[in-house]
Amino acid sequence: MAGNWAYAQTIAYDVTQPGLIQNANGALVFTASGTSSSGTGTFGGFLTINSNNPQTSGISTSGTVGADVTGAQTSTQTFSQLPTTVINSVTYRSFGIDLNESQASGESFISLDSVVLYRATTSSGAAAGPNANGSNLSTFTSTTAGLSVVWSLDSFTGLDPSATGAVTQDSVLLFDTAVLGRGSGVADIYLMIPDSAFAGSQSGDYFYLYAAFGGAGVVNGQNYENSGGFEEFGRVSGLTFTSLPSTIISPSVIPEASPSAALGIGLAAAGWWRARRRSQTASITA
Numbered sequence: 001m002a003g004n005w006a007y008a009q010t011i012a013y014d015v016t017q018p019g020l021i022q023n024a025n026g027a028l029v030f031t032a033s034g035t036s037s038s039g040t041g042t043f044g045g046f047l048t049i050n051s052n053n054p055q056t057s058g059i060s061t062s063g064t065v066g067a068d069v070t071g072a073q074t075s076t077q078t079f080s081q082l083p084t085t086v087i088n089s090v091t092y093r094s095f096g097i098d099l100n101e102s103q104a105s106g107e108s109f110i111s112l113d114s115v116v117l118y119r120a121t122t123s124s125g126a127a128a129g130p131n132a133n134g135s136n137l138s139t140f141t142s143t144t145a146g147l148s149v150v151w152s153l154d155s156f157t158g159l160d161p162s163a164t165g166a167v168t169q170d171s172v173l174l175f176d177t178a179v180l181g182r183g184s185g186v187a188d189i190y191l192m193i194p195d196s197a198f199a200g201s202q203s204g205d206y207f208y209l210y211a212a213f214g215g216a217g218v219v220n221g222q223n224y225e226n227s228g229g230f231e232e233f234g235r236v237s238g239l240t241f242t243s244l245p246s247t248i249i250s251p252s253v254i255p256e257a258s259p260s261a262a263l264g265i266g267l268a269a270a271g272w273w274r275a276r277r278r279s280q281t282a283s284i285t286a
Helices: 137-143 269-285
Strands: 009-015 020-024 027-031 036-038 042-050 056-059 084-087 090-100 109-120 147-152 167-176 189-194 206-213 230-237 240-243 252-255
Touching: 009 020, 009 027, 020 167, 042 056, 042 090, 042 206, 084 240, 137 206, 206 230
Parallel strands: 009 167
Antiparallel strands: 009 252, 020 027, 027 189, 036 240, 042 230, 056 206, 084 090, 090 189, 090 230, 109 147, 109 167, 109 206
8 A cells, every 4th residue: 555665564465366365454354155145135225336457446535536446436435324243243344346357368367456444423523525636646635624534444643554664464355256256236255344443433424445457567477457347345234144265364464674575375576566666646636
């Protein structure tokens, strides 16, 4: 994540097959494939990123959206809209990701480079529709009233992970939509953020989600850049999860000082590192 590269480390998760990440910076992330659930289920989309750019990003807002975002399918959320799900006696706010990459040969792979969920309290005078200004995080975070970070895939200080020296732990998720995809309008990936992260939220508080895709570049011979499909975040409700995927996805830690060391999942380290640095700058400033 972010456009300044003084990372302590990068953590990569290979989610090209069904599996479960038990601790993605405090959240559960797991594939719909390999999951058992009951109930009809509803996917309420609120951020659609639809671009032909290799790296693409966007912010959910009812105001002016960035060039990569489909405004008619993107909106600010309120706290009362965010559904809860109980898994193993823990209450989560439940989100889903609908992945829709091209299924042409070699084009089904995509990386998720950043997710940040922001809250703005109504008592601060926050607006339902702040302008995303081309998905520029620096402008968004500096001009949106009452903003705080509820959860993020990366660890960083302050509000803006693109600020110099802000990121302390960088993370990336690697997907293969040919394996994980279930069609449009349903979640392929579940993101469960503990309800405790929302402590103090009021029903009318506003929530905005930032996401960036395609920044990993070429990994193990596969191109994880965006291939022109759309990716959508949504609320997931009406499901009771009876079992989660049995495969636990462990992270591969990539030290900043030695990007060629101990890659675990066999990343083409130097090339991946350079591509990620270049492409993340593009996803922030697009």
